[in-house]
Amino acid sequence: MSFTVLVPARLQSTRLPRKPLADLAGLPMVVRVARRAAESSAARVVVAADDVEIVAACDAHGVASVLTRADHATGSDRLAEACEQLGLDGTDVVVNVQGDEPLIAPALIDACAALLADRNACVMSTAAHAIDDVAEFRNPNVVKVVLDGAGRALYFSRAPMPWWRDGFVDGIATLPSPAPLRHIGIYAYQAGFLRRFPALPACPLEQIESLEQLRVLWHGERIAVHVSAERPGPGVDTPDDLARVRALLG
Numbered sequence: 001m002s003f004t005v006l007v008p009a010r011l012q013s014t015r016l017p018r019k020p021l022a023d024l025a026g027l028p029m030v031v032r033v034a035r036r037a038a039e040s041s042a043a044r045v046v047v048a049a050d051d052v053e054i055v056a057a058c059d060a061h062g063v064a065s066v067l068t069r070a071d072h073a074t075g076s077d078r079l080a081e082a083c084e085q086l087g088l089d090g091t092d093v094v095v096n097v098q099g100d101e102p103l104i105a106p107a108l109i110d111a112c113a114a115l116l117a118d119r120n121a122c123v124m125s126t127a128a129h130a131i132d133d134v135a136e137f138r139n140p141n142v143v144k145v146v147l148d149g150a151g152r153a154l155y156f157s158r159a160p161m162p163w164w165r166d167g168f169v170d171g172i173a174t175l176p177s178p179a180p181l182r183h184i185g186i187y188a189y190q191a192g193f194l195r196r197f198p199a200l201p202a203c204p205l206e207q208i209e210s211l212e213q214l215r216v217l218w219h220g221e222r223i224a225v226h227v228s229a230e231r232p233g234p235g236v237d238t239p240d241d242l243a244r245v246r247a248l249l250g
Helices: 029-037 054-060 077-085 107-118 134-138 191-199 203-209 214-218 241-250
Strands: 003-009 042-049 064-067 093-096 124-130 144-147 153-157 182-192 223-228
Touching: 003 107, 029 042, 029 054, 029 107, 042 054, 042 077, 054 064, 064 077, 064 191, 077 093, 093 107, 093 191, 107 124, 107 182, 107 223, 124 134, 124 144, 124 191, 134 144, 144 203, 144 223, 153 214, 182 191, 203 214
Parallel strands: 003 042, 003 093, 042 064, 124 223
Antiparallel strands: 093 182, 124 182, 144 153, 144 182
């Protein structure tokens, strides 16, 4: 199986400006993410940048990159343009590794790519892991996913789900069994679907939940879900996150 990893990188971030270029143990974060992704079985890893500074940082460290428009509304739009520039289409498998995940497990990248390659009826795959903490289950910043019997996503939500009718009568004090699933923000796509995804109309559920992946389900497409036995390493969204990852990297 051959697949390409794309790493979207936007220079300006509301909570952590110039995040892709933040120093992590002597390397810009986007370079460290790309090098981590290169430890997977990917045929190539390419950064989809919105600024020449990111491209220059990639060039300086031997990381492939393409310069995309700066005015894309979402990361999916940026990836669609990158696919066009790279000539990726049809059933080519593309894995989206977020540019703020320097500790992502290469095995997780491989698992998402392999799952999509094995599921011809699905246009996307993603990942999840079991929630073992009640506070995490309650937290609206933690996205949950429920699956059907074939391991495909039925719904994604910021709300606690599934709702345990008999167990939550007096509030959420314990977790249902089997354990609820936390969505992990990694996606594999069929390149042909990724190129047409930005043209699909946004749906009400996507706008209510602020979860772009709900657009895929709304339009009748299927998403396969790999359930990982391991919790992913922390991502970087805030200055506190950056300090935490710097400490982990020594």
